Amino acid sequence: MSTTETNSGTAPAQSASALASKNPATGDVISVHAIQSPEEVRAAVERARSAARSWNALGFDGRKQHLLRWVSYLLDHADELSELIHAENGKPVDDAYLELVLAVEHIAWAAKHAKKVLSPKKVAPGLLMANFSAVIEQHPLGVIGVIGPWNYPVYTPMGSIAYALAAGNSVVFKPSEYTTAVGNYLADSFRLANPELREHILTTVNGYGETGAALVTSGVNKIAFTGSTPTGKRIMAAAAESLTPVLLECGGKDAAIVAADADVKAAADAIAFGAMANSGQTCVGVERVYVDKRVSDEFITEIKKIIRDLKPGDAEGASYGPMTMPSQIDIVRSHIEDALEHGGRAVVGGADSVKERYIEPVVIVDADETCSAVVEETFGPTLTIRTVDSADEAIELANASRFGLASTVFSKNHGMEIARRLRAGATSVNSVLGFAAIPALPFGGVGESGIGRIHGEWGLKEFTRPHAIANQRFAIPGMALLSFKRTKMTTSLVKQTMKLLHGRYK
Structure with missing residues (x-):
């Protein structure tokens, strides 16, 4: 059994006794650790x-x-x-x-x-x-x-x-x-x-x-x-x-819903960060968006403006860095290609955005809901967007996943109402990732996103x-319930007491 803690792919090449930690941007060895x-x-x-x-x-x-x-x-x-x-x-x-x-x-x-x-x-x-x-x-x-x-x-x-x-x-x-x-x-x-x-x-x-x-x-x-x-x-x-x-x-395949009454510019700004930060390598990051048709064109226009200006790199000022795990690059490429082959249209980037160490941002609209880019965890700087007729349709599509880790909702008047209908361990309303920064909130998923919090x-x-301790402080004469000395009078008294306590619920 392997417990490699990657989201997919394989571990780097290994020796029998030592592990070399490398800089993913350059391949330089940072340190060597005994296994x-x-x-x-x-x-x-x-x-x-x-x-x-x-x-x-x-x-x-x-x-x-x-x-x-x-x-x-x-x-x-x-x-x-x-x-x-x-x-x-x-x-x-x-x-x-x-x-x-x-x-x-x-x-x-x-x-x-x-x-x-x-x-x-x-x-x-x-x-x-x-x-x-x-x-x-x-x-x-x-x-x-x-x-x-x-x-x-x-x-x-x-x-x-x-x-x-x-x-x-x-x-x-x-x-x-x-x-x-x-x-x-x-x-x-x-x-x-x-x-x-x-x-x-x-x-x-x-x-x-x-x-x-x-x-x-x-x-x-x-x-x-x-x-x-x-x-x-x-x-x-x-x-x-x-x-x-x-x-x-x-894992997760976290959805964001942009309702008809959303602040569209705020939603685009936040979702762009939720999707692309850390090269999209965020288990609670946004991977798919369902946007109401009444604000769909405006939202897509806004998010394109933001994401087109993002630049990956290692130098100061870069929007995000390289893909940490090299094998994940092939998975991201395959998801992009699958989405484009199944009706998706790239409005930012495309298959050519995948480079040797970096992946430039990719936004695909109206890909088929059965393609890998919508169904499987991509874990890269990509985003799928689908236009829906209503919040009800958005909720249905958001919940149609075997995962259930996190979710995002943008709505001025119905955010909490929509959030409560989502099958997820955590939801951020009118922001992304807000739950992660509040220590008092539990964190974890449902379905194939995990167990526990x-x-x-x-x-x-x-x-x-937990250790439950019951301590008898004193004995009640004639009320030895947990004893072979229990009398019929005791049992009769218990029956009367139970009827008084619980017999009136009819």
Whole structure:
């Protein structure tokens, strides 16, 4: 089983013992990392298990202090990390900094809210058990294995790492083979920010799919994975052998709806960014648009103006960078060609937009809804646009996907109404990606887009197990329900009580 965390394609060429991290814009080697064997992965998990006990013993306040120190360290070294993200992932430095800002927001939220969310909660025992107290406690799982992606190598895995740490777990992190240097920087920065802590609270294991597969079967207490749906299914199958729980954030084919009452210029500006930023390599980015016929011509005109001016490159001022994973280029090319062969018309770019390392922006209108550019995750700087007769038709087409990760709605008066009808884990109204920047909101998909949630209260609870405790405070004479000494009088009293409580619903 391979757990390569790419959305599609294959891993770069590998040697038996080392992984070379490369700049996708130039091919230059950035750093070389030793590949951990399955035995070394298991050893790392055991070290993390020991470290988890001391980390959990610090309590919420102690962990909060160390996590906020980490936030300060990352911000103090933001330029250094942003440059590394730019070099290894390819995105512009300013976009790399924005990714880092969003990540530290989530670390800080998890650190500050873990105590409130996860502290013991008293619940009402009910009339029959009035002599009991009842409490729910949340306990950390132990060691969390995180398998991260390359497209947002800081922000996305942090949605698992930060929340798992705040909940009292240790983490073994397997970064993508395409952004290994960034992943190791994160683990090193946690240690440097907190030199007095014992090691192995947050550690990395490096390698390709085989290393990820070893982590899944290493005895971790939960696996959190971000990547393709096929890989997520293989991880789930392997984890099932030991009943290891999984959290899967998989692919998407995210739709945007532009209603008749939308602010068309604002919609075009936002959707252009949602589709093209990070070379379109965004799991919650916009890949398809359904626009009402009453504003369709205006919208297409506006978005063409914006997108035609976008230029990929590695230099300062570039709109976005190279394709991080070389094999994805062929997939993007095939989707463009398939759309054009099935009725689509390119209004920006076309098949010739696909270059050796970069892909210039492509916008295709009225492609058949069954073509790969509309059905499958493209993960490149492309956009399909279809004109619809109504919001109802737009919603029907947006929901006609096996994926259900994120969505976008532009409407001045009906945004929330449309959003509530969309089959997606998250929706942004009159903006793109707004949910990703709000730490309190849960993030995850439905259907083939995944299982479970990161971020917010739900993200903290994902990395704990609930423990229900019922404590009998005193005995009630003649009311021994859970005893062989129970009398007929007791049973009669219970029957009368039940009728009084629940017998009137007719």
